[in-house]
Each structure stands twice: as C-alpha cells, then as structure tokens.
Amino acid sequence: MGQGQSGESGKHVSTEQLSHELARKFAKRCFTPLELYSFQDVFRGLSEQQDGLAYLKEDTIARFLEIPDILGASSIIFQMVSYLGAFPFGQDAPVVLGFEQMIMVVVIMTERYQRVLKKGHRDRTKLLFRSLAVFDRESKAKDTTDESQDNTNESPEPQTTRSHAPGFAVDEAANDEEDEDDDDLALAALESLDVIEVFRHGDAPIAQASIPSDNLKKLIMLLLLIAPLSSQESLAQHTGRLTGENLEGLRKTADNILAAFVNVEKFPGVKIHQFNTVIPISLPFLFSGFNPLFEHFLFSKNIDFTKRKDGSTAPPPPGDEVPPPLLRQKGEILDLNVLSQLSFFMPGDTLFHRLRLLYSGGEAGFSLGSFETRVFNWRAPTILLVAGNRISDPPSGGQERAFSDTLRPKRFPDSGKSDHVTFGVYVSQPWHQTHKGCFGNSETVLFQLEPVHEVFHASTMNTDYVSFTKPPSARSGIAFGCPHPKAKQTSGLSSLANLGPVSLMLDSSFEFGVFTHNYTSGGGAFHNSETRRSDFQDRFEIESLEVWGCGGDAEAEEQKKRWDWEEREAEARRKVNLGSGDIDADRALLEMAGLIGGNRSGGSMN
Template structure:
C-alpha cells in the first residue's frame, strides 16, 4: 500500500521536482565530497544573479574553460549545455544554467552518469545530437510551451544569460540523405534510465519533435570538431591555453583542413546543409568512437577549485599530498613532426585509437624521405619494433589513363580500372594501425582482428577488420610476381604457382604499395561485400584511388621500454653480423674454406658459389 502511494506521488511530481531530485542524486553519487565542494566554490565564483537566482552566462563559461574566440564555437557549446542542463526533460530546453543544471551538464560531459545509470547502455551520442540540432521549419512544433508553465521572467533570464534556443526553427533540409535512413527510436536511453532510477518512468513524455526532423548545421559541427581536435590531448586539470600555438599560422589552417576531412565523413557540404541523426550515429560508432573524449578533462575543471590549497592535504600516512603536476613539465605531445603526422592529425587519430597510446607515446621509426623509399630501409627501421605501429602514406592521384611511363607500368600490373575515383580531391592520405610486429611473409598474411585500415584525407573513415577473412597484412619480396606491402589482399603466390593471371590480386577493401614505394592503390569494391576489411558504412558505392606516393611514415606506439627493446635487438643483430664477418675465409686454406661454405649451405649441390681461386 505504501509503495502504491509512493508511485502515485511520483505520477503527479512536476518535472522541476524530479530534476531537483536527480541533480541531488547525481551530486552525491557522481562527485566525491572534495569535488562537490570544489564545484560549489567554482560555481559561486562564476555566477551572475537575477532575482536571487544564480546562473552562468555564455561568455562566463567560455572564459572559464578558455575556449578560444578564434574558433567561434562558444555559442555552439552554450547551446549544447542549455539543452543538457534540462536532462532528462529535453522538452524544457533551453534552460537557465543554474547550480542544479550545471550538475547535470558536468555529470554528462564527464560521463560520470555511468556511476548511477547502469542501464544507460548507449553513450552520449544521441543526447549530443539533440543538443546541437535544429528542426526543419516545414515541420512546426510547439517548443515554447513548458510542462510546468513558463513565465516572462524565465524568458528574460534566458535573454540575460545569452541563451540561443537550440530548438527554434532552423534551416530547411531540402534533400534526403544519399542512402536509405534507418528508423531511429525517439526514446532517449539515458533519459529513460534516469527516470527509472527515480522510480518515475510513468511521467516520461518526450516533448521534443521527432528526431528524424532534426539536423545539425554543418558549419556548427565543423566548429565543434575544431574544438574537439584542440582539446583531444588535454590531461587532468591541464589548461587549454597551453595549446594556443595551434591557433595561428599554418597550424590553424591545418586545424581547419583536418576538421573539413572529418566533417566530410558526416555530410557532403556541397549537397546537404546539415547532418541527420542516422549519419551522426553511424559515423561516430564506426569511425569516431572517441570523438567526445576531450570533453571529460575540459569539464572536470569545474571540479577543481583554485581556492583550495591541496598542499595542506595529507594522505593516509600523514604525508602531505603533492600538488597536481605541471603539464608543461611533461614531454611534448609529439616528439617530432613528420611530413604527414602533425598535432592535428595526431588528434584525428585519437578519435578512433585510444589517446593514451598516442599522445607523448609515438616515435618516428621510418620516413621514406629520410631513410629512402625502399623495402630494405623499411625493414631496418621497423622490423625490430615489438609494439603496435601506425603506417601513414600520402600521395597525389594519378591520371586515368596514366600519362608517364612509370604510371603506365604500374597501372599495367593492376586489373583494368572499373571504378571511379573516390572524390574530386587529388590528395589522399591512408593508414593502417597494426598491433603485431612487422615481418616478411612467405605464405600467409599476419595481423589480427584489431588491425585498422583507415583514410584520413579527403574523407575520414575507418575500415574495421573482419574476423573471418584474415588476409590482413602481407610483406613480400621476390620471387613473388608483384612484391610490396598489401593490406586486405590475398597473399601473392610464388611465380611458379601464380596461375594464369599476371596481375595483382587486389582485395575488396584493400591498400597496396609497390615494392619501390612509388605508387599505391586503394580499392573499395562495395559490390563484393567486403573482404579482410569491412565495407564503408556511409559511402555505399565502388571506388578506387591510384596514387603516386609522396610521403611514407611508420610510427611506433610505445615509450622508453619499447625503444630500449628495439635498441637491444639492433645491437644483437649487429653482433651477429660482425661474427659472420669474422669467419676465417680467404686465409690460404682453400679446402677448409670450401668445407665451411658447404656446411653453411652456400655452395654445393646446385650452388656453384663462384670461384675460390
């Protein structure tokens, strides 16, 4: 009976009461006492007041988080926060960002909601989409009516806080997406899980317009991507101002270019004005799973008050707790810049490879421009690295039909080109993440299901490995007919058993580099259904890029331990080579020398070994 009365009370609770209860629950279970105290202190120091109501304004938040003005993204971020502050009642957005609303914001931005909402099995993707979306003006809906009755005072507060209504009528989406959209459920898993944690699931009524009518303006998404590229390497309590050098000159232009490549994964900006929910969910889940990770350390700044002297704290032994480490004292994010890999591309890689394997952990093992474009120099530099590696290759697309003699010779080794180019852009950048050490292959490919084949420019996309087809990586030399490095293609057979076709056997989704590292080809045979790597999830068509290689780099993922292991391996090989050079040959005893060479298998049988005289 008592339970039924409780449920009846929940049924008549207002959204304001439920939001208050959820904020209290989040504060107690998602923050430590010190974090909550810090949050209260930070909020109090930043808040403006109207009618005794404390709230944060757009410029205040942007200044506190040190969001650079040059990105023009502060209004986009504030729109997101004004929606997230209304959680779990999106229909009430945008809201004034008071104390309780900012608790919602910080909990969601730092993913601490997982400590309470165990059934919120999906990530923040759909919630973030709604927070940035505008709706097709051809589908009007009533977004001004509030469940608890909005007032003119509320509207004035919103204006004073600099709020932009995230769900006002926006641009019209004139064309459907280029592929068939799947139906998306409107129910938000996180919102449902939040209300279920309050035993108030029956009061949930989604007030937002159908999500299929919503789109994120492309320009807004590009601004946000630029911010995410900038904050990707942030550490705990690290100031964003420390990365200001990335916002000037060539680095700023590179930041914009990298953001364009990532935006191209979501939408063709020349044809469509915005990004739909299916595109957003599909691209992030397949190619950008860690896109929003930088929000975690950025918004944790709200949980660290500069007014608290941490030097006075003591640990369990009574010793003083040292202050947080100065991030500037750490080694650089990237020890050296390559021709392909710079800080912007490094951040781009961290969107699908965990950042703790990348930032301050990459070493340039091989660069074709420095070591020479040959498989011999590649082996010398790369084969002894016993940790994961990242191969990057860039180039310019060759003409079709090819013009120069070398281009024609390369094209003659490939099957006739049946597919169009992937895009109008002449420059392409591809790469591979490989968890196993490199080696020469003779019969079978190497690699595992964690191997990633990806494109970084002009369209960002990750092609995941199949668990059935294991033709991941082959590294072959003569006597195979077409030696080189291939990813996603069947292992080439020796000349004696190569069959009837003299052409390279390209996989359905594959990257191949010839043995001289002059040319490469990336194939996406969508019709075939994929091979060792899965098809594109967005570009549902056949295409092929044949290109002249301009830069080729291999980066080792690891620290000092991996580098020392490589150094020891090099030292051992040098010692073995020196021992072979010291073999007593040519000292006058021809018969002894011949016997030694025969035991080594260098002469005898069908091997003449040349003249000993």
C-alpha cells in the same frame, strides 16, 4: 504534460521537483565529497546574481574553459550546455544555468552519469546530437516524404532542400522513426527516480532536426584541440596550434572529418542517422575530450591540496616533471592535428606522448629493404601512413602506365574530386616477411584520413590482413586486405595484382599505391563502408610513407638492443680479414663471429 506520478507516494510531482531530485542524486553518486566541494566553490566564483538566482553566462563559461575565440565555438558549447542543463526534460531547454543545471551538464559531459544510469550508457550520442541540433518544425511533411524518396530536388514544394548524392549512403534519407521515442538516457534517469508514468519529450521529432555543417566543423576543430587534454590540464597550453600553418592544418583536418558525415556541397546539415552511422564505426572517441575539459569544474584553485589536518604540508605529488611532448617528432604526414584525428578512433593513451617514428621514406629511402631494417625490430603495434596524389586515368607518364599494367583494367570511378589522398593501417602484431600467408589479426584497422575520414574494421571471415613480400613473389610489396601473392611469376591475367574487395596495396618500389572499395563484392578482410555504398578505386603516386611505433620507453629500449646487436654482428663481419696468410687466426675470427664452428661449416680455408 509536465506531471507524473511517483511509484511510492502516488502524489503528483512537477518537472522542477524531479529535476531537483535527480541533481541531488547525481551530486551524491557521481562526485566525491572533495569534487562536490570544489564544484560548489567554482560555481560561487563564476556565477552572476539576479533576483536571488545564481547562474553562469556564456562568456563566463567560455573564459573558464579557455575556449579560444578564433574557433568561434563558444556559442556552440553554450547551446549544448543550455540543453543538457534541462536533462531529462528536453522540452524545457534552453535553461538558465544555475547550480543544479550545471550539475547535469558536468555529469553528462564527463560521462559520470554511468555511475547511476547503467541503461543509458549508449545513448549519450543522441543526447549530444539534440544539444547541437536545430529543428525545422515546418518540414515534418517533407521529411515524411523523404523517407521513401531518393531525390527530392525534383519536388515542386519550395521548402524542399534535400538532394541525393549517388554512392554516398550517409546522405540518403533514412528511417528516423526509430529515434522518435524518448531518449533511453532520459528514460533511465526517470526510472532511477521511480517515476511510473514516464514523461514524454516535448521536443520536435528528432527526424526534423539537423546540425548545421558550419557549427559541426567549428566543434570538430575544438574537439581536435582538446583531444590530448589530461585531467586538470589547461587548454591554454595548446593554443600554439592556432597560428599560421597549424591553424590551416586544423581546419583541413576538420574538413576531412566533417566529410565523413555529410557532403557539404549538397547538404546544409547533419541528420541523426548520419550521426548514428558514422560515430560508432569511425569516430567512437570523438567526444572524449569533453571529459577532462569539463572536469575543470571539479577542481577549485582556491583549495590547497597539499595541506594536512595537522597543519603540515604534504610533499608535492609525484609526476610533476614535464611530460614528453605529445609528438616527439613531426612527420611528413603525422602532425598534432592528424594525431588528434587518430585519437577519435584509437585510445588516446596509446598515442599521445608514445608514438615514435620508425620509418620515413623521405629520410630512409623508399625501399622494402630500408622499411624492413627499421620496422621489423619493433615488438609492439605500429601505424603505417601513406599519402599521395591520384594518377590520371588513363595514365599519362611511363611509370604510371607501367604500374597500371600490373593491375586489371580500372572499372571503378575515383572516390571523389580531391587529388590528394591519405590512408593508413593500424597493425597490432610485429612485422615480418610473409612467404605463404598473411599476418595480422582482428585488431588490424584500415582507414582513410583524407579527403574523407573513414575506418574499415577487420572482418573475421577473411584473414588476409597484412602481407610483406619480396622477390621471387609474383607481386612484391606491402598489401592490406589482399590475398597473399603466389611464390612464382605466372603469365596472363594471373600475373596481375590480386586486389581484395576492401584493400590497400603499395608496390615494391613504394612509388605507387592503390586503394580499392568493391562494395558489390560483399567485403573481404575489412568491412565495407557503411556510408559510401558504392564501388570506387584510388590509384595514386606515393608522396610520403611513414611508420610509427606505438609504445613507451620499454619498447624503444628493446628495439635499440636489437639494432645494437645487428650493428655488432655487421661490424664483426666487416672486420674479418681473410687471406692474411695466417689460416689459424682467420679461422679463430670466423668462429668468434659465429660464422663457422659447432654445426656450421666455413668451407675450405685454402
């Protein structure tokens, strides 16, 4: 252990030699000459010296990255980087963060390793899990037993702490043996050095590892804060989100995301199979904020980038103007925390600085008409958000009973204990009224934000993505994942709403909504949950409903032109004053408004 062979020389080399060679290769291939020079300057300015060794301390890294103390995440970040600095030899972690170790950290945290290690592209998640996890070396026998048991709370062994939460499959024991082998990313690194005899990880088996839930929540809060960071942007500019109601909202959003991984009331930590299940589907961009944050090490403030070789000063770079706010207007549902939450599964460059509030039920009125007027003219993707409070079963009020009477008797339990729910849909195509079939495509995404964060991606086997129906349809309203309603009202059970297996439906008055997850049916227009493998249904009274337009100034200008055109048409109609006695003048006005003339008939003027 600790030695291998080089394919060319056949000489034994140490892990220190291989780490040195990999750091040299990373520095040469992953950094530009200017970035490497800046990195060297930053490291010199931050490092401490002891016995001739330069290294970085925890508080130094936290201060340089401007990690707020109130989050309590500094020690978690230091734990991560102390592990990543040992790459690809995890058994040596934690390590002293010297110059070469910090090269490893920055390359991995900014994903620049992909310029060298093509084969390790998908393995960063496992590496980050190891960097966050703690290992229970006494639980090997217990975890082996857990692989084949549903509930270990009944085990007489005093060390057993795991239990089974019915219907929440991500909490169930899973087969982690496939993760016992060396990480692909580490193997790719060793292969790039032409090492024939591959070093094995000295870590405890990954099945014995878990991330403490409290640590993951603190990290999620930091990730929410850094999600909108751009390159070289200071994190201190976003500290306004850490006071008062904003901080409480940050904690609440982090709780919703943490619930995607684990039921914190039953389990103390997050296992690797939960990470591997949740992140690719519901949180693919969770760690994207690390990229700009750790790029700070590649930009030295001591270097004047405006000076030229001839001694002249270059003009300031374009784009120094103040960018538009991250969110132009705060909604009843969407704020900066929820916006960051959305960026964990939608590309941030389509969200930050670009969303525009098109429709808010609280401002424009809860009606199909006001929704149509404000949303249909937007020619780019939109995000619909709806929040409300779960209604009782059986319903207590008259309106609740009337809504429930439009649905089949409730067979599924509620999704959880929380009464407040928030759902949303990303719609990539422009909205329009549907008469016979649904619109949308495979890019349509149905998701839940509260109390459990989860994303339901579109299926290609069923295309009942979005419907917008008005009378005389049997079931007017907006639906996602439901079969298109029939044109005419019928009697009996066929007159009830036809809910899809995984669907969200809002009634025509926008008073009530229902989200259905019929796991046993096998899915419909949207895929089943990979973590909650059970049937559930949430019927709720709508509290807030809003639609946000994705796009920039061009989309907004196009919408404004359409609104202005409709306003001019409406004004022209209002100004037509018939019955004045001057038939010729009245006809001329109608022709100017486009109401008669050509192939149109205006009827009799008498």
